[in-house]
Amino acid sequence: MxxxxxxxxxxxxxxxxxxxxxxxxxxxxxxxxxxxxxxxxxxxxxxxxxxxxxxxxxxxxxxxxxxxxxxxxxxxxxxxxxxxxxxxxxxxxxxxxxxxxxxxxxxxxEPPAPKNDGSVPLEPAKPFANFFQRWQLWRQEPPGEIVVLGGGPAAFELVLALQWKLPTTGFRLICAEELLSGQPVALQQAAAALMREREIECLPDTAISNIRDGQLWSGGKVVAHPDAVVLATGxxxxxxxxxxxxxxxxxxxxxxxxxxxxxxxxxxxxxxxxxxxxxxxxxxxxxxxxxxxxxxxxxxxxNDRPLRQYQPQTRTLALLATADGGALLSYGKHSISTTVMRPLLGFWKDRLDQGFIHRHERK
Ligand SMILES: Cc1cc2nc3c(=O)[nH]c(=O)nc-3n(C[C@H](O)[C@H](O)[C@H](O)COP(=O)(O)OP(=O)(O)OC[C@H]3O[C@@H](n4cnc5c(N)ncnc54)[C@H](O)[C@@H]3O)c2cc1C
Incomplete structure (x- = not known):
């Protein structure tokens, strides 16, 4: 039936x-x-x-x-x-x-993957349950180098979070465009400074076309040969x-x-x-x-009643977690990223996120 x-x-x-x-x-x-x-x-x-x-x-x-x-x-x-x-x-x-x-x-x-021959393990950021399992294995046996592919908010947050708990692993963020493309310039600059501070190398404008023989290729050049690649590619x-x-x-x-x-x-x-x-x-x-x-x-x-049209918002609030409990904010063309404000923004992000979970929990 x-x-x-x-x-x-x-x-x-x-x-x-x-x-x-x-x-x-x-x-x-x-x-x-x-x-x-x-x-x-x-x-x-x-x-x-x-x-x-x-x-x-x-x-x-x-x-x-x-x-x-x-x-x-x-x-x-x-x-x-x-x-x-x-x-x-x-x-x-x-x-x-x-x-x-x-x-x-x-x-x-699902995050798109570049062409590859399977010589480097690719770990998509989604489904989260699978990625979390991989993360637990990395915690027990940290890889030498991890590349995160992607340049958007998710990739930025992920690489900071991974590096926070795996300080002995080398991290690189490889973005096809600039870091946080489309976000306010002040936010991009603050994000880049934070990456430098945490010793995470960022390669902007580097689209990975191919992964073969353990190497990541971009425009005919080898740009990395990591132990694992995290896909946060959109x-x-x-x-x-x-x-x-x-x-x-x-x-x-x-x-x-x-x-x-x-x-x-x-x-x-x-x-x-x-x-x-x-x-x-x-x-x-x-x-x-x-x-x-x-x-x-x-x-x-x-019930055979009239449908409603969905009106998407024109601007969205983004709070980007910096792994240490802080966050950077963007809203349309505006951003807040000063060191003084980050803990406060992080606190606000936590409240919003936990509020979402609580509203959807049923006993
Ligand atoms: C690390 C990371 C952080 C992010 N942070 C943010 C953020 O802070 N703010 C933000 O706006 N966006 C964020 N995003 C983007 C956001 O995750 C997605 O845009 C959002 O989850 C899309 O929601 P959805 O409702 O389409 O489906 P999802 O929330 O992706 O859920 C899809 C559901 O479908 C299930 N499913 C998948 N395949 C099947 C199948 N074949 N059969 C049955 N069920 C299936 C999955 O188990 C899952 O429960 C982040 C993304 C990543 C990777």
């Missing part, structure tokens, strides 16, 4: 949508499910703090079953490996098939999006209209990193903000 509502993935938007339903006393139709590979949802904003040893796992991950229970969703543990939107079917990696009437996808993205679509029969953009993300509905399959909603939405960027902040609209629209669709 078809499942009336399948919530695929426990990303930021689904957490918020479930919390909205719980607060409004709304329950999913009988037989609806939430699919997740794991029992917990890891909150990305706190991952650098977790790696820096500032938090325990339980403080950064939300137990999904109580939240799902509170809105009448049954947990199905598994990974979606394929989908056919024309036949309204999902296939899990254990070959189990689910037919749905209404589907909401919030399964995120967002690429999950492989199964391409063959799902859902409309995609030229990068392979799933195209949605203003109501977060697939442009060619109205019984599929898509949110967070997975979706290609005019005006949205791929970050947790946007995924979270899509949550309330998604919560409304899924229930409206089920």
């Amino acid at each position: 078809d499942v009336p509502l399948v919530m695929a993935g426990a990303g930021h938007s689904h957490l918020v949508a479930m919390r909205c339903w719980a607060e409004q006393g709304v329950r999913a139709p009988e037989g609806s499910v939430l699919i997740s590979p794991g029992t917990h949802a890891w909150y990305s904003g706190m991952m650098p703090g977790l790696l820096a040893g500032r938090f325990h796992v339980e403080q950064c991950a939300i137990d999904l079953r109580p939240l799902a229970d509170s809105v009448g969703l049954r947990m199905v543990y598994g990974d979606i490996s394929a989908m056919n939107a024309d036949r309204q079917k999902l296939v899990l990696s254990n070959k189990h098939t689910l037919a749905y009437q209404l589907l909401s996808i919030n399964t995120g993205s 967002a690429a679509p999950l492989p199964w999006y391409a063959c799902s029969a859902l409309a995609t953009d030229n990068r392979g993300f799933l195209r949605v209209n203003a109501c977060l509905q697939s442009v060619n399959h109205p019984q599929v909603f898509i949110s967070g990193d997975a979706c290609s939405h005019n005006g949205s960027q791929r970050s947790g902040v946007y995924a979270v903000r899509q949550g309330p609209t998604l919560a409304h629209n899924v229930m409206a669709f089920l």
Whole structure:
């Protein structure tokens, strides 16, 4: 029998949508499910703090079953490996098939990897549970040199966090563009100064085209030969999006209209990193903000009521953790990065992040 509502993935938007339903006393139709590979949802904003040893796992991950229970969703543990939107079917990696009437996808993205021959271990920053396991092994046996690929806020926070707990390992941050491209210049300069202070080498404008024979190549030159490479390279679509029969953009993300509905399959909603939405960027902040609209629209669709349009914000607040409990701030063209302000900003970031976790916890 078809499942009336399948919530695929426990990303930021689904957490918020479930919390909205719980607060409004709304329950999913009988037989609806939430699919997740794991029992917990890891909150990305706190991952650098977790790696820096500032938090325990339980403080950064939300137990999904109580939240799902509170809105009448049954947990199905598994990974979606394929989908056919024309036949309204999902296939899990254990070959189990689910037919749905209404589907909401919030399964995120994965960091893109350069071409490689497997001679250097590549460690994607996501899924966090896997990366955290690798991190625990590194803590026991620190590698000689680690390269972090990526130049955005996540890469910057990650390299600082990793270096904080592995002081004997050499770290290098290799960015395809400038460090923190698109952020205010004052913030970029403060970030670069902090990297120098922590003895982390930063190579800007160095796109890695290939990894072979243990070496990282850029523009025909070898730029590093590390023991491991961490991928914090932004967002690429999950492989199964391409063959799902859902409309995609030229990068392979799933195209949605203003109501977060697939442009060619109205019984599929898509949110967070997975979706290609005019005006949205791929970050947790946007995924979270899509949550309330998604919560409304899924229930409206089920009850034949009008849908709402999602209005993305034009500016976002970013608080970049510096591993020592401090943070740098950017908001549009503005930034705050002075040494005096960092502890205060770090305190504020912790409050916001822990508030998110607490709002989504159910006993
Ligand atoms: C280290 C790091 C730090 C970051 N910090 C910030 C930050 O401070 N602020 C910010 O705005 N952004 C941050 N980001 C970016 C942010 O993580 C993503 O943009 C955000 O998580 C996207 O949210 P989402 O709702 O699309 O899905 P996600 O939160 O990525 O969640 C996707 C969910 O789907 C599940 N899933 C994945 N594949 C499948 C599958 N095949 N089947 C079923 N379920 C699946 C996963 O287990 C996961 O629970 C950070 C990223 C990294 C790597």
